[in-house]
Amino acid sequence: MDEFNNRVTLLKEGSESKGPVIYWMSRDQRVHDNYALLYTQKLAQERNRPFGVVFNLVTDFLNASFRQYDFMVKGLEELEKELRVYNIPFFLLTGEPAEELFRFIESRHISILVTDFDPLRVKRKWKKEVGNRIQIPFHEVDAHNIIPCRYVSGKQEYAAHTLRPKIHKHLPEFLTEFPDLKKLKNTEAFSSDPVDWKSVHREINVDEKIGKVDWIKPGEYSAHQTLKEFLEEKFENYAADRNDPVKDAQSDLSPYLHFGQISAQRAALEVKKSGGNPESEIAFLEELIVRRELSDNFCFYNNCYDSINGFPEWAKVSLQHHKNDKREHTYTLGQFEKAETHEDLWNAAQKELNATGKMHGYMRMYWAKKILEWTKTPGEALSTAIYLNDKYELDGRDPNGYTGCAWSIGGVHDRPWAEREIFGKIRYMNRNGAKRKFDIASYIQKHDG
């Protein structure tokens, strides 16, 4: 029994050689507070072997845009430097994961492979393909969730209220300080050459039209700075203002959390240490822990997390029942993307997304609900919302995004509401609700002025 208990899953048994232990980093792109890296170090030290980190860059990952690659790759550049401080070798591979990992493991005589947990299909497929080709033991560590996804629940949870008690039950055991990453002695036996980042940038094959943004700096260091500033400057009013898209009240941590440049557990620990406004603490930890980890639960246990087949039965039946309802407005993907609807509030949200790579949380719900209202079918609505989310959001392709779209359009984790046109029993949202909550005119002015 140690701190890795229940965080580690043996994906594949195998026979160890005598070579180095390697952490195939994927979702958790950080040096500090990373249980996958700490576990790799532990395995290596117990066996008195060297260890290192490998990252495989897929150059056209699910249509990622330049904005997202730039954020990730700059984070990796910083990661390489920070690993060097600890004398931990870092290797960057590019190409098909199964092929690249297999070749790397063979040529370097790797003895054990460790990776991090990710509920998304494409990551699970890569792991399966890698596992099929290697003969060494293959471990997976949930370094992303505070309570490991596989451990907190063995099934798809119905709603936040069914997962919440399970999380809270385990928090005293899991929400604890991290063990230290130990600095290694410099060793010639297992070392890496510096990565040629210029050539990496040339290899990336992405949509350059979605440019980088300058309001947020990528990397682990900036992630910690952002957390610090949030606690110092915004935390007091977080509970009161977080749902007001005109106020700058949110933590802005989601891009960092998505790429694993900061650990949610670190954020939770710092919030508790700071002892700020108790209402803000409750509200923030609810979003940071319960809702985030509910998203991982949904994507891990529901293979249809990005299709209408993943919706609950009552929602599927109800949407089906209303599929022929007359739509007053319908728009094509291109019209949505260019923010060319009849409604200035919706257009402002899309423009916020296009320009900044981050739409406010309240507006993400409103935005997706209107896409349902203004497309021909719920299936088209869902794929439109996911396409735009994944293309423009800095935290695109995150379980949070898929789950948010499924909540808005498909009633996932929600309850049925009074039946109405198009929506059926799916919770409705409209401009009046937004008007009650915040100053619509200033939001529109801010993003569409």
Add this chain to the structure above:
DNA sequence: ATCGGCTCGCGCAA
């Protein structure tokens, strides 16, 4: 400003 009804099903108490 605030309240109840809307509507389904999970999970716990009994």
Add this chain to the structure above:
DNA sequence: TGCGCGAAGCCGAT
């Protein structure tokens, strides 16, 4: 088997 209650709401009544 019954019952309370739920990820961010809407609407009409008071």
